[in-house]
Amino acid sequence: MRPPPQQEPQSANKQDIPADDKLSPYENALRAHFPSREEILQEAKTQCKRRRRIKSAIGTALSILLVSIWLIDPVLQSRQFTTTIGQQSAYTLLDGSVITLNTQTTVQAETRLRSQHLTLIQGEASFHVNHSWRPFMVYANHATIRDIGTIFNVRHTREGAMVTVIEGAVEVCTPTTKQILIQNQTTTARGHSIAPIQSIAATTAAAWLQGKLIFDGTPLQEAIAEIQRYRQAPLIIQDEKAARLRVSGEYDIQGIESLIDTLPISIAVRIRRTPDNTVIIESR
Numbered sequence: 542m543r544p545p546p547q548q549e550p551q552s553a554n555k556q557d558i559p560a561d562d563k564l565s566p567y568e569n570a571l572r573a574h575f576p577s578r579e580e581i582l583q584e585a586k587t588q589c590k591r592r593r594r595i596k597s598a599i600g601t602a603l604s605i606l607l608v609s610i611w612l613i614d615p616v617l618q619s620r621q622f623t624t625t626i627g628q629q630s631a632y633t634l635l636d637g638s639v640i641t642l643n644t645q646t647t648v649q650a651e652t653r654l655r656s657q658h659l660t661l662i663q664g665e666a667s668f669h670v671n672h673s674w675r676p677f678m679v680y681a682n683h684a685t686i687r688d689i690g691t692i693f694n695v696r697h698t699r700e701g702a703m704v705t706v707i708e709g710a711v712e713v714c715t716p717t718t719k720q721i722l723i724q725n726q727t728t729t730a731r732g733h734s735i736a737p738i739q740s741i742a743a744t745t746a747a748a749w750l751q752g753k754l755i756f757d758g759t760p761l762q763e764a765i766a767e768i769q770r771y772r773q774a775p776l777i778i779q780d781e782k783a784a785r786l787r788v789s790g791e792y793d794i795q796g797i798e799s800l801i802d803t804l805p806i807s808i809a810v811r812i813r814r815t816p817d818n819t820v821i822i823e824s825r
Contacts, residue, residue: 618652624664627771627794629749637671643749644770665696667707667750684730685714693722694746701731705746752795756788761808764788765822771797779823783810786824 576584622632624642631641635652642648646664651657657673661681670677670688677688681695681702691709695702704713705727713720717733725743729736748755756764762784765776771794778784786808792800801820805811813821 616651616653620650622646622648622650626773627797629752629794636673636675636677638673638677639669639671641667641669641750643667661695661697661702663697665694665749667692667694667747682730683715683732687712687714689721691724692747698729701729703727703729705741707743707747748791749794752793754792754794754800756790756792758787758789760784761786761788761810761822768797768800774818774820776801776820777822779821783822783824786810 618635620632622630622640622642624630624644624646626645628645629641629643631639632650633639634650634657636657638657640648640650640659643665646666647662648664648666649660649662651659653675655675657675657677659668659677659679661679668677668679668688669692670690672690679686679688679695681697684702684704686693686695686702686704689710689712691711692707693709693711694705694707696705704711704722706722706724708724710721710723713722713728713730713735715730715733715735718735720728720735720738722728722738725740725746726738727741727746728738745755745757754767756767759767762778765778769776788804788808790807801812804822805825809825810822811825813823815821
């Protein structure tokens, strides 16, 4: 038997070729499709710079937004308080300050981001301000009253805003002038001007808070105007002689009708009531 034929060894050109050598012909083509190491590093640096710019822009935008919000001083809470004729009510604000409304009074209260704004729309109110980092401002008939740590009274009148300090001090401002008031002082802001400061007893200024009306040689015409604030039906003075008479005394607000009935005892007048409860006052 003849032995199987032996295989001839493979020639050198058929031996295994290294992978790198196999890819060599395609190297340039592959390089065209994939970035180089330097290009990858450069792109990474560019991306980092871009992210830093984006973060910086976001930070700047947030800072501008926060500053804008602070300057705008947006309203966080808004409430309106109202009393009817003869009614008195007290309310506590978010910062602990207490406002007490006298008869027929309306106050708009706004707690803002960095301030407390109250507008006395009509009537009279007392403000017992709690110390806070928020400035406490009251607006009444074109006047601005800024608290400097105090208890003060503001009355909205036809002429302007009458401000009385019961304790501490306030700054009263109009568009063109301002004045500091301290305890037992009162003034009226009218338009762009502020009337000369006058002294007044705090007990008299705050008498209504104790449910009292105090008259001290007050002309009857003024006293009746004050009494009318607590009464629905009108009070009418018939003649000038009666209007010039003066009234003194301390009276209970809840006893307005008794006060009216006792006027003929203290001064020279007579009173007459009509079926609709109108009171007519005339001299005798």
